[in-house]
Structure formats: structure tokens, C-alpha cells
Amino acid sequence: MQHGPALPAHGVAFNWRYAVSVRLSGGLGAGWLLIAAIVALLVLLPVFSLGHHALQGSGELWSHLAAYVLPQALRDSLLLLSGVGIMVVTLGSSLAWLVTAYSFPGRRLLSWALLLPLAVPTYIVAFAYLDLWHPVGALQTGLRGLLGYESPRDLRLPDIRSMWGCILLLGLVLYPYVYLPARALFQMQAGGLIDASRTLGAGPWRSFFRVALPLARPAIAVGASLALMEALNDIGAAEFLGVRTLTVSIYATWVNRSSLPGAAQIALFMLAIVLSLIALERWARRHQRYATSGRQARPLAAQPLKGWRGLLACALASVPLLLGFALPVGYLVVEATKRFNFAGLEASILRETLNTVGMSALATLVATALAFLMAFILRVTRGQAPLVSMLVRCASLGYAIPGTLLAIGLLGPLAGFDNAFSSFLEQSFGISTGLLLSGSGAALVYAYVARFLAVGSGSIEAGFSKIPHSLDDAARALGEHAGGVARRIHLPLGMPAIAAAMLLVFVDCMKELPATLLLRPLNFETLATHLYGEAARGTYESGAIAALLIVLAGLLPIILLSRIGQAPASRKTAQAADAAAALPDLHAYRT
């Protein structure tokens, strides 16, 4: 037998160029590599353009921004993020532990109901509390009645329009980002270990702090980083509550001063925060994989809490649900009913609903198709093409880019394209077009797709991961080409995941506020921008119907999400659970 090294890196028999081109594209031709590159480029274009504009400089404005705007914005943003971070971690992990480690009256219901605040976008919870918390609003009047005070002068709660109010409200609707992964981990992964800890003599408290919490740290960190990305993205709550975060400052610099370079300069600071959040999330995910690998899943046996302890647990766990969901949504229902009885369903609401649904549906179709394509490319290359994998990862970074940043970054390229295109048409054909992309809402669809592509591809990739690779191989060996495998195997088997992806993307598009505010065509109102306008004018009650519609849409993914982790009783429910599990995790589910 010949033992000669016939495969040295520089062997004659080895055709590198051929191998590299086929390897990179998984044997499909370099076309797939090109597609991945284009999609990644389009998603990241706003970031590049942002850098470009910031480098242009904003002239004298910069000294003003650096002296008066930036320090305050950075301070407020960092303060807000720290506050929200502490709140979501404490609230999310302690609630998760409470509902998994103990059984008490109402636990089953609370276990999923605690997810409900996710359905309330930050700008809506702020919108509701502004009125609720008003010195002569329902909450404080009721409290005074209860305690026997007469006038607001005798008892007045601190003003909600403050940093602490903003932290409180954001924390109340964002804690489920931590609660959900922490609960899943306590339920499924920690069972055996916590049993071991208990049999070794550690009580529930010690087991929590010594075993469960350290084990859940990566999961909690992933959840927290997603919650913080959301907090950074928020524009409505901060603006309504008078907190001048980076997002608010960027928006104001662009809208009030019309300075794109100025806005871009502030946005670069925001980008630094975004990058550190992505780094945190990536780090945590790596450790999460490590923590959960190869361990037999065993559900944690809950300790019963009897008598007043059970009632206390129930009451404690109900507080976030009450404040983060029941109270604001109850307020919206009451106000929306009042409004409806007073004015009926206004034509403007119908038009805005149609606008919202139309734009969201269009963006959903594009995003889902691209997400399917990206997930397919990733599957065909099987991680053996590092460049393709990297490009696909880049294409799904949009979820971390705040809407404001995305929109400011897009303004430049869009205007450039529109101007070039219309002058081209004018010179060549003498036709005068308006602004093609900015004027038609195409810009909006672009921003939605860039921002929510990751939501879709996360869900579809999770669905694909349940299809054994041997099915692809079998179909190939039976004579089907790669595209045919996508059509006959991946599409039908991935359908539940694709449907889930569409739902998630659609609802996210409906709720999106900052990018919509900046990129919508003139006089084009969606439900979210309508609400923002009403709140900005101080006419809260007439925005209630729009807010309620957004919250109702937001409930749909939560219903889907709540089916995760429920024991499948039959084949049918197993399939339903599969569909739900196709939601990758909170990565795909963002307010």
C-alpha cells in the first residue's frame, strides 16, 4: 500500500480554485455566496452609510452636540439601560424561579400569563401610564379616595415623567425577555441538579443562589441583552416621559435641526452600545450551549406552598402582570370603549389599520422569503463554508440595530438613489418622478425587512434544525437537485416554522415605531405613528383604539409562545408543540 501524502495543501492533484468555489457555496455554484453577500450588504448598508455621514462632519453643530446634547444623552441612555437591566434580571429570574420551584394557587395560569406584558410595546405602556398616573387621573384619585384624602395637594405620587418612571415602565414590559429563558432553563435543564442540591441538604434558597442561578446565568444574560436592545430602540416611552436618551436626541437632531451628519454622529455612540450588547449576547449564547449540552432533561419537581404562603406567592407573582399588562390594557379598553361610544370607529383608524397591515404584510412576505433563502443556504453549506456562514450571520444582525439608527442610516442612500433615479428619468425620458423609494413606502419595507429578517430566519433555522440532514441526502441520492430538495422537503416540513416566522415578523412590523416615524411617506400614518402623534399632542384618549389594536396583534405570538414547554399529550399536540418550538427563543420574539 502506498502511504504517500497525496493530499498536501499544495499537491498537484488538488485543484484549489475548484475546491474553494464549490466548498464556499456547498457545491451549488458561487451564486449562493453572491446572494448571501448581497443580503448581508443591504442589511448592513445603513451602518456603513451612518459612518460615512458621521465622518462628513456637522460643522459647528458638532461642538454644540458634544457640549450640550451628547453628554446628557449618553448619561440618560446608560442610566436607563442599567436601571432596566437590573430590573429585568431581578424580576425575570425571581419570577421564573417562583413559578417553577413552587406550586401555589394560580401557578399554572400565572406561568404563561406572566409573558403577557411582552404584548405591550414600550411606547404604549408609557402612553397608558401618562394618563393613568396623572395627579387627577384614575390611579391617584382612586388611591386618595381609598386613603381618605381630598385633594391632590395632600397626596401626590412622584411624577412618572422621570428617569425612574421610565425605568419602571420599561422594566415592567421587558422582564419577560429574561423570564422566558430562565423559566425554560429551570424547568428543563436544572431539574436533576436541583434535586441533587436538595438531597445534599441545601434548602430552596440555597439551591437557587448556589445552583439554579449560576446555571441560568447565560440564559439570563441572553434575555437581558435582548431586553436592553429593546430599551435602546425605544423612542416613545423616553420621549413621553421626558428622558433624553440617545434615540430621542438622534431623532430630535434630525427632525428639528435637519442635520443628518449630526444625527449620524450621535448614532455612532449608540452603535457602540449596540455592539457591546451584541457581544454580551454572543458571549452568553456560547456559554448557554455549553451549559445545556448533553444533559438529560428532567422537569423540576415543584414544592407546594400551603396556606398564606401560597396566597402570598400568588399575590407577589401577580404584581408584574397587573402593572405591566392588566392595568395599562384595562385602561386602553376603557378609553377605547369611551372613544368608540363617543365617535364610533373613525375613518382615520380604518385607513391607518389598512396602512399598517399593508406595509407589514409586504415586509413580512419579503422578509420571510429572504429568511427561507438564507436558512436554506446555511443548510446546504452545512457550516463548511465559513464565508457563507459569516455573511448569513451578518444579514441577521439587523435585530440589534435600533430603528432610529437604521432609519438615519438609510436616509442618505435612499435620497441618493431617488435623486439619481429621477434625474436619470428626467434626462433620458423627460419624465418627472417623485422620490421613488422614500415616497412610496419602499423605504419603510426595506427598514422592516432589514430589522426583522433575523426574527424570521431564526425561526426558520430552528425549524430546519429539526429536519434530519439525512433527508436532504436521501432526496439528492434519489435524483432530486438542490432546489427541488428545498421545494419538496424543506418547504413542506418547515411550514410550521415558516408560518411562525411570518406571524412574528408581521407583528413586529406592526409595532415598529422609530423607523416608521422617520421613513414613512408624507401624510402616511400607521397605528403606531398615530398613537405617537396623539401622545405628542397630549390627546391621549383618542389614541386608545390604535394602541389596543397593536396590543391585540401582539398577543398572537404570545399565544404561540406559551405553547412551548407544555407536555405533548398526543400526536396532534406534538405537532403543535413542534410549531411552537420552531420559535427559536426570544431571539425571534421581540416587541
Place this chain on the structure above:
Amino acid sequence: MNTESPRAPRLTVSGVHHRYGNSHVLRDISLNVAPGEIVCLVGPSGCGKSTLLRLIAGLELLQAGEIRMDADCVASAQRHVQPEKRNTGLVFQDFALFPHMSLQDNVAFGLAHKPRAQREVITRTMLARVGLADRASDAPHTLSGGQQQRVALARALAPGPGLVLLDEPFSNLDVRLRHRLRTDTLALLRERNAASILVTHDPEEAMFMADRIALMHEGRIVQIGSPAELYYQPVSPFAAEFFGDVNRIQTHIIDGHAVTPVGRFPSSGLAEGSRAAVLIRPEAITLGAHAEAGSIAAEIIDSHMLGATTLVSLQVSDSSGGDMTLQSQLTSGIACMAGDTVWLRIDSAGAFVFAD
């Protein structure tokens, strides 16, 4: 050694190397398979046998060497015929039945290019052949493991592939079922006259199924030949140990023989005085109650009845005064107890001498 099959080969693999990153998983693999022949690739896990199968199927890109089907080159460093163009049938460890298709749709999957009527006839025939004609419109998940395996085989064979590749097709089944399906699969493969390669880590399965066995170790084919050749003429201690337990005795070569407490074994080609290992299969050690010419006294340590055979541990005194333990596997029952003295003989067909 019989490394060439007598007929014109259907599949010719020559000089194949493969690397994943820094690990060299296949080294200079050459192999051919004739129509109607079944070749088993055996070896411990990680020896590269599955990679070789995937390269032949076209599911991995060949880095160096060449793979031919009949006269056509299907893979080389410059050429990659897509898996769907290679006319190979593939049976997977997990069966890989398409869960969203009925059995008949699964079997018909590879017949897309055939006219509808013919497609239906072939599908029906194949399902009937594996005894599942009445389940044609059922979904795969309603079948037992053995039934799924049969559908997987029917699906792979339906398009009439010239080469059938089976990747550990029985490893997901329980032992009893595995034995029955081996027989069924063998019959089905024989009647199709396709060239077949079966990957397994189970030496007994390989010996049962194979016309020829290719034993792989660390990316190389270390020995290829008939089951009997591999069992009775192993080329290395690894080959001898892979196909069954062995007693291993360290010794030296004296006068052209490996000298041990249980006898002298002729050694050809080993230098005088060099270190050697004598490997003796347990069933080559037979026991008698009385001393005979050439037999050696041993003391029984314990014995275990294993059903058809009995495993006996023996202690033999060393010339230097030490003790040596041997395992003997007897086909007949033995009426003896621990502590008894017996007389052992060694069948030289089951004893191998290698340089150590």
C-alpha cells in the same frame, strides 16, 4: 490476498485522500466493487468509513484521488458529479424516510423521471417485495423500526441503482430484528445484482453480509478479503482483535519460532531474537481431561456458560515460574469446576504471530 474482484468492477475508488481541517480522515483508499457483490466496510468509529461512503455518494467533495462508476469518472479533484446524477441508492442509519409523505410517495420519490404508470407499478412491486403493500398510503411514523428499514431499502432500490450504499442500516434495530433483516436485505440485494457497500462497526454483521470485507483503521484500509481470510489470516494484531477476542502473549523469536508456555508457533519473516506477540483465539484452545502428547496442564479459574458456548478462564504456569491467564471458548459443555486441572491443546489455525 484477494483485493481484486474477478468481474469488471461497477465501482472503482483509487487513491482517495480526505481531510477535515487538520485531521486526515482517509489515506490512500483504493477499492473496487463488482455488480452483484457486497463489500462491507468495517472498522471502529471514526475510522473514516462513513466519510468514504459519503464521498462515493457525492455528498462530500472529493479532495484527491478518483472515483469511477463503470467507466465514467464521477469524482476527482477536478470533477464532481452531483449526487442526484450518480445512480446510487442510499440507505441511512436513521432510514431518512420523508415524514410528510406516504410510503408509496417515499418509494416513488426517486422515480420522478419515469412515466406515471410505470412509476406506480414499480412502487407497488417494491412495497410488495418488502411485505408492506397493504400499508402503501400510511405515513412512515406509523411503522415499526424494522418496517421503516424495509421501506428505506425499497425506496433506495426502486430507481434500479447500479450501486447501493448502506450506512449502518441495522444499528437502530434491536438484536433479534437485526438478524432477520440482515437475511431479508441480503436476499433483496442479491436479486437486484447491484454492487453494494455496507458500512458497519459490527464484525459479525460484516462477516454475515459480505462477499469481501474491507477493514479500516485510522483512515486506511488495513486488510481486504473474504470473511474467512480476515478471520483466519489477519495481517495485524488490530485485524485479529477486531474480529474476535484474543489471548495475547508477549514473547521472543527463538529458532524461527515464537516460544510461549503453551507451545512454539512458527514465525516466518521475523528476525531471530526480536520481540513478538502471539495472538490466540479463545475457540482455538480446546481442553481434555487427560494428558496427551503436546497437551499442556492448566488450572481452571472459573467458567461461564454463555448458551451455545462456554467461556473458561485457565491458568498456565510460566517457565519462569510466573502464571499466565488464558481464555478458552468451548462449544461443548464442560464438566469441571474451578481448581480442576485440565489439559489444553491449541489449534494453530487460530493462533497468529506478529512482530511486537
